[in-house]
Amino acid sequence: MDGGRDIKTKSQVKFRRFLSAVLKEPLSIGAIAPSSPYLAKYLIEGIRPGSRVIELGAGTGIVTQAILEAGVEPKDLIALEQNGDFADLLKERFPNIIVAKANALELKNHIGALDAPPDFVISGLPLMLFTIKQKTRLISQAFEVLGPSGFFHQFTYGGKCPVERSILDLIGLKATFLKLALLNLPPAFVYRLERR
Numbered sequence: 001m002d003g004g005r006d007i008k009t010k011s012q013v014k015f016r017r018f019l020s021a022v023l024k025e026p027l028s029i030g031a032i033a034p035s036s037p038y039l040a041k042y043l044i045e046g047i048r049p050g051s052r053v054i055e056l057g058a059g060t061g062i063v064t065q066a067i068l069e070a071g072v073e074p075k076d077l078i079a080l081e082q083n084g085d086f087a088d089l090l091k092e093r094f095p096n097i098i099v100a101k102a103n104a105l106e107l108k109n110h111i112g113a114l115d116a117p118p119d120f121v122i123s124g125l126p127l128m129l130f131t132i133k134q135k136t137r138l139i140s141q142a143f144e145v146l147g148p149s150g151f152f153h154q155f156t157y158g159g160k161c162p163v164e165r166s167i168l169d170l171i172g173l174k175a176t177f178l179k180l181a182l183l184n185l186p187p188a189f190v191y192r193l194e195r196r
């Protein structure tokens, strides 16, 4: 078997599955292509062996793979994905992590499998398409479950943090711009939210 061709074929299959999901449900996917490995690397900044992580909107698993490659134990990673095709693909690709076909707005109901509070919530959710009410609910839950020095990482295609100041103030958070991933379609900005 030609290993190079095999890898190319697998990534083509993932890209096709992503594209077909975008065509079926453009507004719930909120992207035209999966994240690039560069964006994935910026999103997982600070994750190291021993970290416990919840990933929201895991899609085809680009960021999931980067999280595991950073040394996170499969038992310490929970991926939530509401699209059924993507959730099935994630289960196939990563049989040892916990994948739930679930709405990230219910994230509190899905962290029971971790043996301690998570250190990171890594979000690929299309937050620009969420209402203020949905964002408030999501971010409040994330900081209810995160450990005291936990981080929430989010990317956005817009040039400003997709979580409004009113939400940050309500929950007592600050947002910091981490990185711009130019090598991504389209380029993406990565933000970190943490307690003040």
Ligand SMILES: C[S@@+](CC[C@H](N)C(=O)[O-])C[C@H]1O[C@@H](n2cnc3c(N)ncnc32)[C@H](O)[C@@H]1O
Pocket: 028, 029, 030, 031, 033, 034, 035, 056, 057, 058, 059, 060, 061, 062, 063, 080, 081, 082, 083, 086, 102, 103, 104, 105, 124, 125, 126
């Ligand atoms: C922009 S794509 C990112 C996919 C992947 N993380 C990546 O970086 O390539 C957004 C993903 O979030 C998922 N999603 C959107 N709304 C969601 C929700 N409320 N709960 C869980 N997943 C959601 C979509 O199905 C899609 O897979």
